[in-house]
Amino acid sequence: MARTFRNFINGEWVAPSTDAYFDNVNPADTGDLIGRFPDSSSKDVVAAVASAKRGFARWSRTPAPARGDVLRRVGELLEQRKDAIADAMTREMGKVLAEARGDVQEGIDTAFYAATEGRRLFGHVVPSELRSKWAMSYRRPIGVVGLITPFNFPLAIPTWKMFPALLCGNAVIIKPSEDVPHTVHLLVEILLEAGLPPEVVQLVHGRGETVGKALVDHPEVPVISFTGSTDTGALIGETCGRMHKRLSLEMGGKNAMIVMEDADLDLALEGVLWGAFGTTGQRCTATSRLIVHRKVHDRLVRRIAEAAEGLRLGDGRDGKSQVGPLIHEAARDKVERYVGIGQDAGAELVTGGERAGSRGKLGRGWFYRPTVFAGVTAGSRLEQEEIFGPVLSVIRVASYDEAVRVNNGVRYGLSSSIYTRDVDRAFRAMQDLDNGITYVNAPTIGAEAHLPFGGVKATGNGHREGGWEVYKFYSETKVCYVDFSGKLQRAQIDTYDV
Numbered sequence: 001m002a003r004t005f006r007n008f009i010n011g012e013w014v015a016p017s018t019d020a021y022f023d024n025v026n027p028a029d030t031g032d033l034i035g036r037f038p039d040s041s042s043k044d045v046v047a048a049v050a051s052a053k054r055g056f057a058r059w060s061r062t063p064a065p066a067r068g069d070v071l072r073r074v075g076e077l078l079e080q081r082k083d084a085i086a087d088a089m090t091r092e093m094g095k096v097l098a099e100a101r102g103d104v105q106e107g108i109d110t111a112f113y114a115a116t117e118g119r120r121l122f123g124h125v126v127p128s129e130l131r132s133k134w135a136m137s138y139r140r141p142i143g144v145v146g147l148i149t150p151f152n153f154p155l156a157i158p159t160w161k162m163f164p165a166l167l168c169g170n171a172v173i174i175k176p177s178e179d180v181p182h183t184v185h186l187l188v189e190i191l192l193e194a195g196l197p198p199e200v201v202q203l204v205h206g207r208g209e210t211v212g213k214a215l216v217d218h219p220e221v222p223v224i225s226f227t228g229s230t231d232t233g234a235l236i237g238e239t240c241g242r243m244h245k246r247l248s249l250e251m252g253g254k255n256a257m258i259v260m261e262d263a264d265l266d267l268a269l270e271g272v273l274w275g276a277f278g279t280t281g282q283r284c285t286a287t288s289r290l291i292v293h294r295k296v297h298d299r300l301v302r303r304i305a306e307a308a309e310g311l312r313l314g315d316g317r318d319g320k321s322q323v324g325p326l327i328h329e330a331a332r333d334k335v336e337r338y339v340g341i342g343q344d345a346g347a348e349l350v351t352g353g354e355r356a357g358s359r360g361k362l363g364r365g366w367f368y369r370p371t372v373f374a375g376v377t378a379g380s381r382l383e384q385e386e387i388f389g390p391v392l393s394v395i396r397v398a399s400y401d402e403a404v405r406v407n408n409g410v411r412y413g414l415s416s417s418i419y420t421r422d423v424d425r426a427f428r429a430m431q432d433l434d435n436g437i438t439y440v441n442a443p444t445i446g447a448e449a450h451l452p453f454g455g456v457k458a459t460g461n462g463h464r465e466g467g468w469e470v471y472k473f474y475s476e477t478k479v480c481y482v483d484f485s486g487k488l489q490r491a492q493i494d495t496y497d498v
């Protein structure tokens with residue numbers, strides 16, 4: 001009998017007001033039911049906001065270094081439980097264990113960064129134009145923050161949002177993807193164990209159209225952070241714009257790796273396999289396009305096809321597996337649809353293009369063969385649209401300039417990469433490629449937790465997660481002037497004497 005999970009509201013684990021639940025199943029084995037999770041309604045969100053406001057009243061007055069100490073303990077507990085969390089994550093998400101451990105590690109890194117930020121959170125003290133007067137700024141907490149997170153990084157992405165938000169003194173309400181609710185349940189348990197006052201965090205499970213929407217619509221949730229599709233991000237943006245909410249969006253990608261004629265092809269081969277088929281292509285940063293110089297094109301494509309065929313598909317919890325399943329049936333349907341779109345457009349299916357093992361073990365999950373298309377035309381749908389699966393589109397180019405044009409010719413702008421041994425060209429590419437992140441001699445994935453993460457164009461709305469920048473998003477700048485001259489000094493009017 002599968003366990004029934006609860007929301008965390010008002011400082012306790014509670015059943016949803018609806019008394020309805022959804023099933024959380026293992027994408028590698030759909031007969032494996034992990035648990036039943038609350039299918040909550042806007043009523044649960046209303047209760048969560050009321051509680052979070054009480055949590056905020058207390059937490060926002062807790063000194064930032066003390067808030068950091070809580071996050072340090074969170075990092076230590078995550079470290080202790082790394083393997084158990086990774087196992088739970090793979091069971092509900094499907095990515096192979098090594099990657100799931102990496103996902104937990106990203107959370108640990110984010111926790112320790114946040115812990116030390118409690119002793120920075122820098123403001124400025126600057127000279128005043130008037131005598132005997134100080135001018136300064138500091139970072140203040142904002143209030144209740146609503147977090148809506150996706151399935152592909154079940155721990156890392158919630159921590160990217162939650163830890164900086166908490167460090168800055170906000171209370172948080174999180175609605176994790178209904179595909180991976182268990183990992184965030186484990187995270188909230190750890191936060192409480194680490195000493196976070198209960199009402200500072202609320203966990204409300206459920207669907208985006210109900211719980212997510214209720215969070216976005218609620219007037220007392222002034223900050224929203226969302227990672228997911230560009231279409232959903234646009235809807236959220238409309239509401240937040242109307243309500244003057246602060247909003248951070250991390251959305252789609254159609255990331256390209258460029259391989260120039262002077263590249264180390266062994267390195268490029270390894271990189272593209274990892275970038276395109278790691279996490280079964282279900283990363284915002286996945287390498288879904290390969291732009292190759294014609295001089296090395298045929299050789300590289302042949303080697304990629306061979307290597308892709310040799311990748312071992314399987315349950316991510318089996319140490320021998322290299323590629324796990326897709327997250328659910330609809331994700332696999334989408335991949336199949338795009339394979340059809342590519343074939344109809346005349347692209348050459350080099351390898352893959354089919355489900356894996358309809359009989360046997362693989363038949364129990366949403367497995368799909370790593371797929372490579374060559375002869376993909378720049379501007380075609382296969383080349384332009386985000387698929388979020390193990391499909392690589394190869395585009396042949398004749399020059400560096402053409403490679404840059406193709407890279408930049410999509411609506412998204414998350415990450416890009418270039419393989420070359422020419423240092424001038426590498427630096428030129430860092431300038432020319434229109435993305436939030438560019439890698440040189442590495443694939444489009446692999447962002448580190450202490451650097452800003454995000455993209456341009458339809459990928460984002462100007463904010464960054466991670467690193468030092470995210471702390472600006474989760475705090476408000478307050479400016480203070482202190483005049484100790486004992487008289488009225490009028491800025492811009494009373495001139496200062498040299």
Ligand code: UN1
Pocket residue numbers: 106152153282283284285286444445446447448
């Ligand atoms: C995402 O794809 O949504 O750079 C996040 C990477 C990871 C994070 C990806 N560190 O691929």
